Amino acid sequence: MKITVIGTGLIGSQLATELTARGHAVTTASLSSGVDLLTGAGLDTALAGAEAVVNVTNSPTFDEQSIEFFRTTVGNLLAAGERAGVRHQVVLSIVGVDQVPELDYYRAKTLQEELLRGGPTPYSIVRATQFFEFMEPTMSWTSDGTAVRLPATLLQPIASRDIVDILADVTTGTPLGGVLDIAGPDKFTLDEIGRMTLAARGDRRPVIVDAQAGLFAAVHGDVLTPGPGARLAPTHYQDWLNG
Template identity: 85%
Template sequence: MKITVIGTGLIGSQLATRLEGLGHDVTTASLSSGVDLLTGAGLDAALAGAHTVVNVTNSPTFDEQSVAFFRTTVGNLLDAGVRAGVQHQVVLSIVGVDQVPELDYYRAKVLQEELLRGGPTPYSIVRATQFFEFMEPTMGWTSDDSAVRLPATPIQPVASADVVAALADVATAAPLGGILDVAGPDRFTLDELGRLTLAARGDGRPVVTDDRAGLFAAVRGDVLTPGPGARLAPTHYRDWLNAALAG
């Protein structure tokens, strides 16, 4: 199968490698390869002959400008897909994204999903929980030399490699015409996960529970955790963290 992966960051680069390992003909597309989703430049060439497109791009900002970014880029990608005869459009989104309207970026991702659902091509939406790899920057937003401040937001984080495995399965199957949630096997509160991470690193700073701290302060309840029917990934955060620290 010929598959075009749009985006070459943490997920896109792993996904391209995995799909190639499964024997698929993979094209990667990003600004560095001359493909600009905002203008449409290079899209026709990147999608030529593709059966499936997997969109794992991200907005360059997390503010209200992300709404315009997704409105434009999804439109350009769907139009180019029609011209190329693409049979399946896949997008990576976020578990609970439609439950946090206070966050500009989450509202933008909801728009991305809506445009895909209303588009002309059969589709699949894969919603993932927070990646293990994002725990460090999440703590960095609200930390200083003396403490780390985090809210007690319930999360069920997942390894990026497990998200890639789910995306590869979805991309090479029939379109879902709906949403698949993907999450890790263990549930934590964000402050609890911060304490676990700092202890493993030998960082003696305390984690102060502060429900006004950081991006996740806007989240209410357990909306970022998966519901029934989610695909639960096999990798546990403690195992992943120990391996990362050992490497």
């Protein structure tokens, strides 16, 4: 099967390797390879002959400009896919993305999903919870030399390696025509994740619960955890930390 992976970051690079290992013909597309989603440059070449396209790109900003980024890039990608005869468009999104309208980036990702649903090609939307790899950067936003401040937001994080495995399954399968939630096996509040992470790193700073701290202060309840029917990945956060 010929597959084009749009984006070569943490997920895209691993996904291209995994799909190739499974015997598929994979093309990767990014600015570094001459493909510009905002202008459409290079898309026709990158999608030539592709049966499936996986979009794992991120907006360069997380503010209101991300809304126009996804509006433009999804339009360009769907149009190029239709010209190329692509039969399956896959996008990686976020669990609960439509439940946090206070965040510009989440509203932008919700728009990305809506445009894909309204497009001309059979599609699959894979919504993942927060990545293990992003827990420490998230903590750094509200940390100083003496303490880490985090809200008690309920999360169910997942390893990027597990996301890649599931994305590969979805991409090479029948289009879902809907959404699949994926998550790790364990639920924690963000302050609990902070304490686990600091302990594993030998960092003795305390974690202080602060409902106003950082990006996740805008999140209420359990909206970032998966609903019924989610696919749960096998890797536990504590095992990943100790690995």
